[in-house]
Amino acid sequence: MRRKLVVGNWKMHGSQELVHSLLTGLQAQATQGDFADTAVCPPAVFLAQAATLLTDGRIALGAQNVSQHEQGAYTGEVSAPMLAELGCRYVIIGHSERRALFAETDALIAEKFIAAQAAGLTPILCLGESLQQRESGQALAFVAEQLTAIIDKVGIAAFDKAVLAYEPIWAIGTGVTASPEQAQAVHQHLRAVLAQYSEPAAVALQILYGGSANAANAALLFAQPDIDGALVGGASLKVDDFSVICRAAQSSN
Ligand code: 13P
Numbered sequence: 001m002r003r004k005l006v007v008g009n010w011k012m013h014g015s016q017e018l019v020h021s022l023l024t025g026l027q028a029q030a031t032q033g034d035f036a037d038t039a040v041c042p043p044a045v046f047l048a049q050a051a052t053l054l055t056d057g058r059i060a061l062g063a064q065n066v067s068q069h070e071q072g073a074y075t076g077e078v079s080a081p082m083l084a085e086l087g088c089r090y091v092i093i094g095h096s097e098r099r100a101l102f103a104e105t106d107a108l109i110a111e112k113f114i115a116a117q118a119a120g121l122t123p124i125l126c127l128g129e130s131l132q133q134r135e136s137g138q139a140l141a142f143v144a145e146q147l148t149a150i151i152d153k154v155g156i157a158a159f160d161k162a163v164l165a166y167e168p169i170w171a172i173g174t175g176v177t178a179s180p181e182q183a184q185a186v187h188q189h190l191r192a193v194l195a196q197y198s199e200p201a202a203v204a205l206q207i208l209y210g211g212s213a214n215a216a217n218a219a220l221l222f223a224q225p226d227i228d229g230a231l232v233g234g235a236s237l238k239v240d241d242f243s244v245i246c247r248a249a250q251s252s253n
Pocket of ligand 1: 167231
């Protein structure tokens, strides 16, 4: 059975002080033993500090972005081997903010996916439709296209060591969450798309939901058969809220 996974995407928030208070607070909560598998993705500059705080292995570390290149003259970039050396297990790839604000294409996202796995990192591949696409009835077709664009470049076997995150753009940071039924319908569709390539891969792949997931709606989302956890933005910056989500995920494991 798929285990639930909760990942906090801090985006470009925080300070050394916040990293310390958030992670010591979260670790204290996680020590009580009722968290699902949990990871946090602080900004890259705080990863080393976060790694020194996350010593007991209960909470994994992830990055929010990675270069497609292994090394070289790429000013300002961070490579997958660097993230691995810092103790990262995951890296978020293809987030809609990077697609929209930094012009990341499917081709680039596929390269980053491959670079991440080559360094032993697990990519968390994000996809999701815009409000306009949803309202015009194109949501399922669009996310299927986003997924197949990556599968066709990296191969379905690569999804053995990856996580998928469905993040409808209209739900990100808006306080408007996809209803559990809306999210389930997309997750089920994504799994059906995967099954066209490989039934075992479709059954095994964790598909997270992201977009205004919070302490109040997490349990209902996790009760859906194809929702395997959450990629959490705003609520991951509050120890109490994030802990409620991690516990809700564990209760539905
Ligand atoms: P919010 O939870 O703040 O809506 O952000 C979701 C997200 O983009 C996580 O990657």
